[in-house]
Amino acid sequence: MTPCQDIQSRMDDWLDDLLAPNERDQIEAHLTTCRECREFFDAHRVLAADLLALSQAADRIVAAPRGPEQTAVRWLRGWRAAAAVLLAVGTLIAAMQFARSSRSPQLVEHISEGPGAVIEVAEIEPPVAIPESRPVIDVGANRMPVRMETQNPRIHLVWIYDRPSAPTDPAEAESNDDNNPGATFMNEQSLEENLSR
Amino acid sequence: MTYALQPTSHAQDRPALVSGLSERAALEDFRRRLVRYAVKLIWNRDDAEEIVQDAFQLAISKQIAAGEERFGPWMFRTVGNLSLNFRRRSKPEPLADWNEPATGEDPAHHVEKAEQLERLRTAIEALPAQQRIAIVLRMQQQMDYADIARIMELSESAVRGHVHQARRTLVDRAAPAELPNGASA
Numbered sequence: 158m159t160p161c162q163d164i165q166s167r168m169d170d171w172l173d174d175l176l177a178p179n180e181r182d183q184i185e186a187h188l189t190t191c192r193e194c195r196e197f198f199d200a201h202r203v204l205a206a207d208l209l210a211l212s213q214a215a216d217r218i219v220a221a222p223r224g225p226e227q228t229a230v231r232w233l234r235g236w237r238a239a240a241a242v243l244l245a246v247g248t249l250i251a252a253m254q255f256a257r258s259s260r261s262p263q264l265v266e267h268i269s270e271g272p273g274a275v276i277e278v279a280e281i282e283p284p285v286a287i288p289e290s291r292p293v294i295d296v297g298a299n300r301m302p303v304r305m306e307t308q309n310p311r312i313h314l315v316w317i318y319d320r321p322s323a324p325t326d327p328a329e330a331e332s333n334d335d336n337n338p339g340a341t342f343m344n345e346q347s348l349e350e351n352l353s354r
Numbered sequence: 355m356t357y358a359l360q361p362t363s364h365a366q367d368r369p370a371l372v373s374g375l376s377e378r379a380a381l382e383d384f385r386r387r388l389v390r391y392a393v394k395l396i397w398n399r400d401d402a403e404e405i406v407q408d409a410f411q412l413a414i415s416k417q418i419a420a421g422e423e424r425f426g427p428w429m430f431r432t433v434g435n436l437s438l439n440f441r442r443r444s445k446p447e448p449l450a451d452w453n454e455p456a457t458g459e460d461p462a463h464h465v466e467k468a469e470q471l472e473r474l475r476t477a478i479e480a481l482p483a484q485q486r487i488a489i490v491l492r493m494q495q496q497m498d499y500a501d502i503a504r505i506m507e508l509s510e511s512a513v514r515g516h517v518h519q520a521r522r523t524l525v526d527r528a529a530p531a532e533l534p535n536g537a538s539a
Contacts, residue, residue, distance in 0.1 A: 212494035214452040215393045
Protein backbone atom coordinates (compact mmCIF):
# COMPACT_ATOMS: atom_id res chain seq x y z
CA MET A 158 0.00 0.00 0.00
CA THR A 159 1.40 3.36 -1.02
CA PRO A 160 1.43 6.27 1.43
CA CYS A 161 -1.41 7.89 -0.50
CA GLN A 162 -3.51 4.72 -0.40
CA ASP A 163 -2.89 4.46 3.32
CA ILE A 164 -3.93 8.07 3.89
CA GLN A 165 -7.04 7.77 1.71
CA SER A 166 -8.09 4.51 3.39
CA ARG A 167 -8.38 6.50 6.63
CA MET A 168 -10.62 9.14 5.08
CA ASP A 169 -13.82 7.68 6.59
CA ASP A 170 -12.40 7.68 10.12
CA TRP A 171 -11.06 11.16 9.53
CA LEU A 172 -14.50 12.39 8.43
CA ASP A 173 -16.15 10.58 11.33
CA ASP A 174 -13.69 12.15 13.77
CA LEU A 175 -12.62 8.74 14.98
CA LEU A 176 -8.84 9.19 14.62
CA ALA A 177 -6.38 9.74 17.42
CA PRO A 178 -4.78 13.23 17.46
CA ASN A 179 -1.43 11.95 16.21
CA GLU A 180 -3.09 10.15 13.27
CA ARG A 181 -4.94 13.33 12.39
CA ASP A 182 -1.74 15.33 12.47
CA GLN A 183 -0.08 12.76 10.21
CA ILE A 184 -2.85 13.09 7.65
CA GLU A 185 -2.88 16.89 7.81
CA ALA A 186 0.88 16.90 7.24
CA HIS A 187 0.52 14.63 4.21
CA LEU A 188 -2.24 16.80 2.73
CA THR A 189 0.02 19.85 2.71
CA THR A 190 2.43 18.08 0.37
CA CYS A 191 0.19 15.83 -1.73
CA ARG A 192 -2.17 17.55 -4.13
CA GLU A 193 -4.01 14.37 -5.15
CA CYS A 194 -4.83 13.42 -1.57
CA ARG A 195 -5.74 17.01 -0.73
CA GLU A 196 -8.27 17.10 -3.58
CA PHE A 197 -9.61 13.72 -2.48
CA PHE A 198 -10.11 14.90 1.10
CA ASP A 199 -11.47 18.28 0.01
CA ALA A 200 -14.12 16.59 -2.13
CA HIS A 201 -15.28 14.55 0.85
CA ARG A 202 -15.12 17.57 3.12
CA VAL A 203 -17.40 19.45 0.72
CA LEU A 204 -19.71 16.43 0.57
CA ALA A 205 -19.95 16.32 4.37
CA ALA A 206 -20.72 20.05 4.49
CA ASP A 207 -23.36 19.70 1.77
CA LEU A 208 -24.97 16.74 3.51
CA LEU A 209 -25.14 18.81 6.66
CA ALA A 210 -26.67 21.75 4.75
CA LEU A 211 -29.19 19.36 3.24
CA SER A 212 -29.97 18.05 6.70
CA GLN A 213 -30.47 21.58 8.03
CA ALA A 214 -32.82 22.37 5.15
CA ALA A 215 -34.87 19.28 6.06
CA ASP A 216 -34.94 20.36 9.70
CA ARG A 217 -36.22 23.79 8.66
CA ILE A 218 -39.00 22.13 6.66
CA VAL A 219 -40.08 20.22 9.76
CA ALA A 220 -39.72 23.22 12.08
CA ALA A 221 -41.65 25.65 9.87
CA PRO A 222 -44.93 26.80 11.40
CA ARG A 223 -47.98 25.45 9.67
CA GLY A 224 -50.88 27.61 8.58
CA PRO A 225 -54.49 26.55 9.10
CA GLU A 226 -54.81 25.60 5.42
CA GLN A 227 -51.83 23.24 5.59
CA THR A 228 -53.20 21.72 8.78
CA ALA A 229 -56.58 21.18 7.14
CA VAL A 230 -54.99 19.62 4.06
CA ARG A 231 -52.89 17.34 6.23
CA TRP A 232 -55.92 16.36 8.27
CA LEU A 233 -57.70 15.41 5.06
CA ARG A 234 -55.06 12.90 4.03
CA GLY A 235 -55.23 9.13 4.21
CA TRP A 236 -58.16 7.45 5.88
CA ARG A 237 -59.48 10.79 7.05
CA ALA A 238 -59.83 11.84 3.41
CA ALA A 239 -61.81 8.67 2.69
CA ALA A 240 -64.03 9.33 5.71
CA ALA A 241 -64.55 12.94 4.63
CA VAL A 242 -65.46 11.87 1.08
CA LEU A 243 -67.92 9.28 2.41
CA LEU A 244 -69.46 11.89 4.69
CA ALA A 245 -69.73 14.39 1.83
CA VAL A 246 -71.29 11.82 -0.51
CA GLY A 247 -73.74 10.75 2.20
CA THR A 248 -74.73 14.34 2.84
CA LEU A 249 -75.20 14.94 -0.89
CA ILE A 250 -77.40 11.87 -1.28
CA ALA A 251 -79.48 12.87 1.74
CA ALA A 252 -79.87 16.38 0.34
CA MET A 253 -80.94 15.00 -3.06
CA GLN A 254 -83.47 12.70 -1.42
CA PHE A 255 -84.86 15.61 0.54
CA ALA A 256 -85.06 17.77 -2.58
CA ARG A 257 -86.79 15.00 -4.53
CA SER A 258 -89.36 14.36 -1.83
CA SER A 259 -90.16 18.03 -1.50
CA ARG A 260 -90.88 18.94 -5.10
CA SER A 261 -93.57 18.18 -7.59
CA PRO A 262 -93.01 16.25 -10.80
CA GLN A 263 -90.96 18.32 -13.13
CA LEU A 264 -89.18 18.27 -16.40
CA VAL A 265 -85.61 17.10 -16.18
CA GLU A 266 -84.45 17.62 -19.70
CA HIS A 267 -85.37 17.64 -23.35
CA ILE A 268 -83.53 15.41 -25.72
CA SER A 269 -83.36 15.74 -29.50
CA GLU A 270 -84.92 19.12 -29.88
CA GLY A 271 -84.84 18.99 -33.64
CA PRO A 272 -87.71 18.63 -36.01
CA GLY A 273 -89.76 15.49 -35.67
CA ALA A 274 -89.66 13.66 -32.37
CA VAL A 275 -89.05 15.39 -29.04
CA ILE A 276 -88.17 13.22 -26.13
CA GLU A 277 -88.93 14.65 -22.76
CA VAL A 278 -87.57 12.93 -19.69
CA ALA A 279 -89.61 13.58 -16.58
CA GLU A 280 -88.98 12.72 -13.00
CA ILE A 281 -92.06 11.78 -11.06
CA GLU A 282 -92.32 10.89 -7.42
CA PRO A 283 -93.97 8.54 -6.75
CA PRO A 284 -93.51 6.67 -10.04
CA VAL A 285 -96.55 6.62 -12.25
CA ALA A 286 -97.61 3.25 -13.59
CA ILE A 287 -97.76 3.27 -17.34
CA PRO A 288 -100.23 0.82 -18.87
CA GLU A 289 -98.44 -1.71 -21.02
CA SER A 290 -101.30 -2.86 -23.19
CA ARG A 291 -102.87 0.47 -24.08
CA PRO A 292 -100.55 3.47 -23.95
CA VAL A 293 -102.22 6.64 -22.78
CA ILE A 294 -101.79 9.14 -25.53
CA ASP A 295 -102.12 12.70 -24.40
CA VAL A 296 -103.77 13.98 -27.54
CA GLY A 297 -103.88 17.62 -26.48
CA ALA A 298 -100.16 17.75 -25.87
CA ASN A 299 -99.49 15.33 -28.73
CA ARG A 300 -97.33 13.10 -26.57
CA MET A 301 -97.15 9.52 -25.47
CA PRO A 302 -95.50 8.02 -22.39
CA VAL A 303 -93.27 5.02 -22.97
CA ARG A 304 -91.63 2.56 -20.62
CA MET A 305 -87.88 2.86 -20.68
CA GLU A 306 -85.23 0.91 -18.84
CA THR A 307 -82.39 3.33 -18.13
CA GLN A 308 -79.34 3.47 -15.93
CA ASN A 309 -80.69 6.53 -14.19
CA PRO A 310 -82.84 5.54 -11.17
CA ARG A 311 -84.35 8.99 -11.08
CA ILE A 312 -86.10 8.60 -14.43
CA HIS A 313 -89.58 7.18 -14.10
CA LEU A 314 -91.35 8.47 -17.14
CA VAL A 315 -90.32 9.27 -20.67
CA TRP A 316 -92.63 11.15 -22.96
CA ILE A 317 -92.22 11.05 -26.67
CA TYR A 318 -93.65 13.95 -28.56
CA ASP A 319 -94.45 14.07 -32.20
CA ARG A 320 -93.78 17.60 -33.26
CA PRO A 321 -94.31 18.34 -36.94
CA SER A 322 -91.36 19.91 -38.60
CA ALA A 323 -91.49 22.84 -41.00
CA PRO A 324 -88.86 22.03 -43.54
CA THR A 325 -88.00 24.50 -46.26
CA ASP A 326 -86.25 22.01 -48.44
CA PRO A 327 -88.76 20.00 -50.53
CA ALA A 328 -86.53 16.94 -50.39
CA GLU A 329 -86.38 17.15 -46.62
CA ALA A 330 -90.15 17.67 -46.45
CA GLU A 331 -90.61 14.47 -48.38
CA SER A 332 -88.47 12.52 -45.99
CA ASN A 333 -90.33 13.87 -42.93
CA ASP A 334 -93.62 12.27 -43.75
CA ASP A 335 -96.28 13.33 -41.21
CA ASN A 336 -98.02 10.03 -41.75
CA ASN A 337 -95.03 8.19 -40.50
CA PRO A 338 -93.76 10.06 -37.41
CA GLY A 339 -92.12 6.98 -36.07
CA ALA A 340 -89.65 7.10 -38.92
CA THR A 341 -87.83 9.97 -37.24
CA PHE A 342 -87.97 8.51 -33.74
CA MET A 343 -84.80 7.21 -32.34
CA ASN A 344 -84.50 3.54 -31.88
CA GLU A 345 -84.34 2.29 -28.32
CA GLN A 346 -80.57 1.95 -28.28
CA SER A 347 -79.85 5.51 -29.35
CA LEU A 348 -82.47 6.78 -26.92
CA GLU A 349 -80.77 4.91 -24.13
CA GLU A 350 -77.46 6.46 -25.14
CA ASN A 351 -78.96 9.91 -24.98
CA LEU A 352 -80.55 9.30 -21.62
CA SER A 353 -77.36 8.03 -20.11
CA ARG A 354 -75.40 11.14 -21.08
CA MET B 355 -14.21 19.25 8.80
CA THR B 356 -15.71 17.75 11.88
CA TYR B 357 -19.24 17.77 13.16
CA ALA B 358 -20.65 16.94 16.49
CA LEU B 359 -21.83 13.40 16.94
CA GLN B 360 -24.43 12.56 19.50
CA PRO B 361 -23.08 10.45 22.34
CA THR B 362 -24.01 6.82 22.19
CA SER B 363 -27.09 6.39 24.28
CA HIS B 364 -29.63 3.70 23.78
CA ALA B 365 -31.91 5.60 26.12
CA GLN B 366 -32.78 7.85 23.17
CA ASP B 367 -34.34 4.82 21.53
CA ARG B 368 -36.71 4.52 24.44
CA PRO B 369 -38.34 7.93 24.46
CA ALA B 370 -40.25 7.36 27.68
CA LEU B 371 -36.94 6.91 29.46
CA VAL B 372 -35.35 10.19 28.37
CA SER B 373 -34.70 12.07 31.57
CA GLY B 374 -36.01 15.57 32.07
CA LEU B 375 -39.04 15.12 29.85
CA SER B 376 -42.45 13.81 30.62
CA GLU B 377 -43.36 10.59 28.86
CA ARG B 378 -45.63 12.40 26.46
CA ALA B 379 -43.07 15.13 25.70
CA ALA B 380 -40.38 12.52 25.18
CA LEU B 381 -42.61 10.62 22.77
CA GLU B 382 -43.34 13.83 20.85
CA ASP B 383 -39.60 14.58 20.73
CA PHE B 384 -38.99 11.09 19.36
CA ARG B 385 -41.79 11.49 16.82
CA ARG B 386 -40.21 14.71 15.56
CA ARG B 387 -36.87 12.94 15.13
CA LEU B 388 -38.63 10.33 13.03
CA VAL B 389 -40.35 13.01 10.94
CA ARG B 390 -37.02 14.75 10.32
CA TYR B 391 -35.57 11.40 9.25
CA ALA B 392 -38.48 10.69 6.90
CA VAL B 393 -38.25 14.19 5.40
CA LYS B 394 -34.60 13.51 4.57
CA LEU B 395 -35.72 10.46 2.62
CA ILE B 396 -38.81 11.76 0.83
CA TRP B 397 -38.58 15.55 1.15
CA ASN B 398 -42.18 16.31 1.90
CA ARG B 399 -43.36 17.09 5.40
CA ASP B 400 -46.99 16.05 4.98
CA ASP B 401 -46.02 12.67 3.57
CA ALA B 402 -43.34 12.26 6.25
CA GLU B 403 -45.86 12.95 9.01
CA GLU B 404 -48.20 10.41 7.44
CA ILE B 405 -45.48 7.78 7.25
CA VAL B 406 -44.49 8.27 10.88
CA GLN B 407 -48.14 8.04 11.89
CA ASP B 408 -48.41 4.78 9.95
CA ALA B 409 -45.30 3.48 11.72
CA PHE B 410 -46.80 4.25 15.14
CA GLN B 411 -50.00 2.46 14.15
CA LEU B 412 -47.96 -0.53 12.99
CA ALA B 413 -46.12 -0.54 16.32
CA ILE B 414 -49.42 -0.57 18.16
CA SER B 415 -50.78 -3.37 16.00
CA LYS B 416 -47.61 -5.39 16.60
CA GLN B 417 -47.68 -4.57 20.31
CA ILE B 418 -44.25 -2.95 20.33
CA ALA B 419 -44.37 -0.56 23.27
CA ALA B 420 -42.46 2.71 23.56
CA GLY B 421 -40.73 1.53 26.73
CA GLU B 422 -39.11 -1.48 25.05
CA GLU B 423 -35.48 -1.41 23.99
CA ARG B 424 -36.36 -2.60 20.48
CA PHE B 425 -38.87 0.23 20.01
CA GLY B 426 -36.45 2.92 18.75
CA PRO B 427 -34.58 0.80 16.18
CA TRP B 428 -37.83 -0.79 15.06
CA MET B 429 -39.46 2.60 14.50
CA PHE B 430 -36.48 3.97 12.56
CA ARG B 431 -36.33 0.79 10.50
CA THR B 432 -40.06 0.92 9.77
CA VAL B 433 -40.05 4.62 8.89
CA GLY B 434 -37.06 3.98 6.60
CA ASN B 435 -38.76 1.08 4.86
CA LEU B 436 -42.06 2.92 4.49
CA SER B 437 -40.22 5.92 3.08
CA LEU B 438 -38.29 3.84 0.57
CA ASN B 439 -41.48 2.08 -0.53
CA PHE B 440 -43.39 5.31 -0.62
CA ARG B 441 -44.96 6.20 -3.91
CA ARG B 442 -44.62 9.92 -4.10
CA ARG B 443 -47.90 11.77 -3.86
CA SER B 444 -46.60 15.27 -3.41
CA LYS B 445 -43.80 17.24 -4.96
CA PRO B 446 -40.55 17.34 -3.02
CA GLU B 447 -39.89 20.64 -1.30
CA PRO B 448 -37.78 22.97 -3.48
CA LEU B 449 -34.47 23.36 -1.71
CA ALA B 450 -34.09 26.99 -2.79
CA ASP B 451 -36.90 27.82 -0.34
CA TRP B 452 -35.26 26.09 2.60
CA ASN B 453 -31.55 26.62 2.10
CA GLU B 454 -30.90 29.74 4.14
CA PRO B 455 -28.21 32.05 2.73
CA ALA B 456 -25.25 32.71 4.97
CA THR B 457 -24.81 36.24 6.28
CA GLY B 458 -23.57 38.45 3.45
CA GLU B 459 -23.71 35.61 0.93
CA ASP B 460 -23.83 36.58 -2.72
CA PRO B 461 -27.33 35.78 -4.11
CA ALA B 462 -25.79 34.16 -7.19
CA HIS B 463 -23.69 31.92 -4.98
CA HIS B 464 -26.78 31.05 -2.95
CA VAL B 465 -28.60 29.94 -6.10
CA GLU B 466 -25.58 27.93 -7.20
CA LYS B 467 -25.43 26.31 -3.77
CA ALA B 468 -29.12 25.38 -3.98
CA GLU B 469 -28.48 23.73 -7.34
CA GLN B 470 -25.55 21.84 -5.87
CA LEU B 471 -27.71 20.58 -3.01
CA GLU B 472 -30.39 19.60 -5.52
CA ARG B 473 -27.82 17.49 -7.39
CA LEU B 474 -26.78 15.90 -4.13
CA ARG B 475 -30.37 15.12 -3.19
CA THR B 476 -30.92 13.48 -6.57
CA ALA B 477 -27.71 11.48 -6.18
CA ILE B 478 -28.78 10.26 -2.72
CA GLU B 479 -32.13 9.13 -4.11
CA ALA B 480 -30.29 7.12 -6.77
CA LEU B 481 -28.23 5.20 -4.19
CA PRO B 482 -29.04 1.56 -3.41
CA ALA B 483 -31.49 1.35 -0.50
CA GLN B 484 -29.06 0.28 2.21
CA GLN B 485 -26.45 2.87 1.24
CA ARG B 486 -29.13 5.53 1.21
CA ILE B 487 -30.39 4.63 4.67
CA ALA B 488 -26.86 4.33 6.06
CA ILE B 489 -25.62 7.67 4.71
CA VAL B 490 -28.74 9.55 5.86
CA LEU B 491 -28.60 8.06 9.35
CA ARG B 492 -24.87 8.66 9.65
CA MET B 493 -24.31 11.99 7.94
CA GLN B 494 -27.68 13.65 8.37
CA GLN B 495 -29.20 12.14 11.51
CA GLN B 496 -25.66 11.97 12.94
CA MET B 497 -26.15 8.61 14.58
CA ASP B 498 -23.19 6.49 15.58
CA TYR B 499 -22.43 3.26 13.78
CA ALA B 500 -23.63 1.04 16.63
CA ASP B 501 -27.11 2.59 16.58
CA ILE B 502 -27.29 2.44 12.79
CA ALA B 503 -26.28 -1.23 12.92
CA ARG B 504 -29.15 -1.96 15.31
CA ILE B 505 -31.59 -0.11 13.08
CA MET B 506 -30.44 -1.82 9.91
CA GLU B 507 -29.92 -5.18 11.62
CA LEU B 508 -26.39 -5.35 10.21
CA SER B 509 -22.91 -5.52 11.69
CA GLU B 510 -21.12 -2.24 12.31
CA SER B 511 -18.52 -3.10 9.69
CA ALA B 512 -21.27 -3.68 7.13
CA VAL B 513 -22.74 -0.29 7.94
CA ARG B 514 -19.32 1.32 7.60
CA GLY B 515 -19.00 -0.34 4.22
CA HIS B 516 -22.33 1.10 3.05
CA VAL B 517 -21.42 4.58 4.28
CA HIS B 518 -17.99 4.37 2.66
CA GLN B 519 -19.44 3.29 -0.69
CA ALA B 520 -22.19 5.92 -0.54
CA ARG B 521 -19.61 8.66 0.10
CA ARG B 522 -17.56 7.55 -2.89
CA THR B 523 -20.61 7.49 -5.14
CA LEU B 524 -21.90 10.85 -3.97
CA VAL B 525 -18.55 12.56 -4.41
CA ASP B 526 -18.53 11.38 -8.02
CA ARG B 527 -22.17 12.03 -8.88
CA ALA B 528 -22.89 15.20 -6.97
CA ALA B 529 -19.74 17.04 -7.94
CA PRO B 530 -20.36 20.27 -9.87
CA ALA B 531 -19.94 19.96 -13.62
CA GLU B 532 -16.52 20.97 -14.93
CA LEU B 533 -16.33 23.79 -17.41
CA PRO B 534 -14.58 23.09 -20.75
CA ASN B 535 -11.52 25.10 -19.74
CA GLY B 536 -11.11 22.95 -16.68
CA ALA B 537 -12.23 25.59 -14.23
CA SER B 538 -14.70 24.47 -11.68
CA ALA B 539 -18.31 25.51 -12.39
